[in-house]
Amino acid sequence: MVNLKEEIRTYWDSRHNEYDKSPGHNTRSDEEKEVWINALKRNLNLDKNSKILDVGTGTGFLSLLLAESGYKVAGIDLSEKMLSKAIEKSESNRLDIEFQVGDAENPPFEDESFDAIVSRHVLWTLPNPENAIREWHRILKPRGKVIIIDGEWSSDSISSKLRRFAGYSTMFITERRNPWKWQNHHNKIKNKLPFNGGTPPTKVESLLYENGYSNVWIDNLSDLIEAEKKNAPFYYRIMHSKKSRYLIGGEKR
Known part of the structure; x- marks a missing residue:
């Protein structure tokens, strides 16, 4: 019997070739890239030689931006095929990033290994986010920082389902891509995950305080959201018009 982690790995393996084609999974302009870099820098507020772990790196989105900014970066992901894309991109950009297969819930590192840990759209994918x-x-150095970028992604309301259907239909017509082909697998996994539709920042804030973090702050990423909208296709704007995204950070006590 396939366990949930294997189901999750298989799902992301199946997405690796087309993942970067979706808006929000990659930057679409120099302006958008610069806004991302500035958002990371202002929230990390660390020296450039700081060592940062990108948990659930996927195809390396955050890892690449951080390495370009001068940080020492490592990235882990459950999906070896997603990592293969991250490695390919880092090599083509001549960036030195330590990628390896690893579980976000059980990262393969010694205690106090990193100055910061970042994650982007990862919490909803985890069976046990706490x-x-x-x-x-555990793997953060004393006073190390955690940066979590997440959101409230979807609901089962009629309006949410209508926006999703309209967006998918427009994508199918304009880009000749079938957004439904992963849905059965996606829904099968999603229904087993506690944060499957995303989670409000107040919930993440509570988890941080309950698990040894202090000085928690929230950045609403308004500049980033506006920059993404400028270059996003119409179907993306339809689907994400009512979704919220945020960055929440904290320090290890």
Whole structure:
């Protein structure tokens, strides 16, 4: 019997070739890239030689931006095929990033290994997000920072379903891509995950305080959201018009 982690790995393996084609999974302009870099820098507020772990790196989105900014970067992901894309991109950009297969809920590192840990759109993919937050605390150095970028992504309301259907239909017509082909697998996994539709920042804030973090702050990423909208296709704007995204950070006590 396939366990949930294997189901999750298989799902992301199946997405690796087309993942970067979706808006929000990659930057679409120099302006958008610069806004991302500035958002990371202002929230990390660390020296350039600081060592940062990108948990659930996927195809390397955050890892690449951080390495370009001068940080020492490592990235882990459950999906070897997603990592293969991250490695390919880092090599083509001549960036030195330590990628390896690893579980966000059980990262393969010694205690107090990193100055900061970042994650982007990862919490909803985890069977035990609180375990992950606790483990990230373990591998952070004293006063190290955790940066979590997440959002409230979807609901089962009629209006949400209508926006999703309209967006998918427009994508199918304009880009000749079938957004439904992963849905059965996606829904099968999603229904087993506690944060499957995303989670409000207040919930993440509570988890951080309960698991050894202090000085928690929230950045609403308004500049980033505006920059992404400028270059996003119409179907993306339809689907994400009512979704919220945020960055929440904290320090290891």
